[in-house]
Amino acid sequence: MSDTIDLLEAIGRDASLRHASTEELTNMLEQAQASKALTSAAAHGDSSLLFAELGHIPMQAPQITQSPCHEEEEPAPDADDEPDNLPAPDPGKSSI
Amino acid sequence: MKTPPLLPPNDARRGNLACVGMGMTLGSHLTPLARSHIEQADVVFAALSDGIVQMWLQRMHADVRSLQPYYQVGKSRMQTYRQWVDLMMTEVRAGKRVCGVFYGHPGIFAWSPHKAIEVARAEGFEAHMEPGISAEDCLYADLGIDPGRFGCQHFEASQLLFYQRRIDPTGYLVLWQVGLVGDRSLTRFETGPAYRQVLVDLLSHDYPLDHEVIIYRGATLPIEKPRIRRVALRDLPDIPLTTEETVVLPPAEALKPNLAIQERLKALDKLDKADAFA
Numbered sequence: 001m002s003d004t005i006d007l008l009e010a011i012g013r014d015a016s017l018r019h020a021s022t023e024e025l026t027n028m029l030e031q032a033q034a035s036k037a038l039t040s041a042a043a044h045g046d047s048s049l050l051f052a053e054l055g056h057i058p059m060q061a062p063q064i065t066q067s068p069c070h071e072e073e074e075p076a077p078d079a080d081d082e083p084d085n086l087p088a089p090d091p092g093k094s095s096i
Numbered sequence: 097m098k099t100p101p102l103l104p105p106n107d108a109r110r111g112n113l114a115c116v117g118m119g120m121t122l123g124s125h126l127t128p129l130a131r132s133h134i135e136q137a138d139v140v141f142a143a144l145s146d147g148i149v150q151m152w153l154q155r156m157h158a159d160v161r162s163l164q165p166y167y168q169v170g171k172s173r174m175q176t177y178r179q180w181v182d183l184m185m186t187e188v189r190a191g192k193r194v195c196g197v198f199y200g201h202p203g204i205f206a207w208s209p210h211k212a213i214e215v216a217r218a219e220g221f222e223a224h225m226e227p228g229i230s231a232e233d234c235l236y237a238d239l240g241i242d243p244g245r246f247g248c249q250h251f252e253a254s255q256l257l258f259y260q261r262r263i264d265p266t267g268y269l270v271l272w273q274v275g276l277v278g279d280r281s282l283t284r285f286e287t288g289p290a291y292r293q294v295l296v297d298l299l300s301h302d303y304p305l306d307h308e309v310i311i312y313r314g315a316t317l318p319i320e321k322p323r324i325r326r327v328a329l330r331d332l333p334d335i336p337l338t339t340e341e342t343v344v345l346p347p348a349e350a351l352k353p354n355l356a357i358q359e360r361l362k363a364l365d366k367l368d369k370a371d372a373f374a
């Protein structure tokens with residue numbers, strides 16, 4: 001079975017694959033012996049189907065730039081917020 | 097005669113910092129220069145929006161440290177971003193070549209890369225930002241919008257609520273982080289319909305409620321298509337929206353000619369012509 005991340009990179013960098021029709025892409029993936037998860041994710045245009053193979057790492061997108069409560073003078077983080085105390089991301093939580 | 101030392105007095109290797117963009121789509125957008133920063137770094141910190149893109153990054157370097165676990169519901173994001181700066185700076189001060197990798201463009205609607213570079217430079221370290229392809233760039237391509245056609249304003253949606261800003265409905269209006277609009281606590285990762293209703297009420301001063309609004313999500317994996325939803329402004333509160341989406345309001349009014357200035361320019365043209373013939 002081919003490596004899924006390598007295949008994704010190959011699709012991302014190839015002009016004919018990146019904009020191929022779903023059918024062409026699915027055929028190519030089958031020929032390249034892609035995993036079932038990748039083939040069905042491509043066939044359905046649903047990347048959440050890849051979680052079955054790669055696991056689900058929920059990610060947060062925000063990075064604030066401004067708001068009345070986020071001024072530069074805000075005090076430094078408390079000692080009890082040290083990274084060691086932080087729980088690992090919850091793999092079951094849905095990504096936003 | 098004294099032989100000068102071959103090495104400068106403080107020959108300890110200086111740390112440095114590069115904040116680079118990963119672009120939006122896996123495999124498609126990472127620039128050769130950003131990739132080189134990643135490969136040549138001693139340590140890589142990552143703030144990406146897609147877990148699979150993070151796995152791809154991990155292929156490029158053996159020591160990729162995700163900044164994601166520092167986010168926590170109930171904890172101020174500002175505190176999280178300060179920690180990110182501290183984490184990167186601790187390694188820079190230890191003499192490491194540090195690369196901070198951020199999705200999209202590292203300097204667009206992103207506080208910590210700018211801050212980390214500022215702190216590093218203030219302490220005498222070399223620090224660079226390398227641009228990346230942002231959600232904004234993808235939006236122009238996928239929605240067929242040229243920001244120069246009618247002009248284009250960009251706001252973090254919350255800023256529009258917190259501050260008195262002047263919206264120009266003759267140009268495009270691009271709103272970022274609508275999914276958590278109005279969050280004054282900085283501790284939440286989404287706000288609900290009631291908060292978006294406040295945004296809609298504000299926008300309704302400049303736009304009719306049936307004005308078309310585009311909700312856009314660009315592809316982060318190359319097997320995805322962009323998601324483009326068009327809804328009426330009045331429906332924005334009730335549409336499920338993630339923090340990964342950007343909202344675009346196309347112009348609602350035609351450009352208004354500035355006749356006074358045009359007259360002034362006409363007069364100048366006349367003078368110019370007269371001078372040319374003189």
Ligand SMILES: C[S@@+](CC[C@H](N)C(=O)[O-])C[C@H]1O[C@@H](n2cnc3c(N)ncnc32)[C@H](O)[C@@H]1O
Pocket residue numbers: 061062063064120145198199200201202203204205206229230231232271272273274275312313314315316339340341342343
């Ligand atoms: C803090 S900004 C970071 C932007 C990023 N630095 C960039 O260059 O695109 C987060 C906001 O970017 C926008 N965004 C993030 N991912 C996106 C995507 N895949 N498609 C469209 N907009 C996105 C959303 O408005 C989101 O709330």
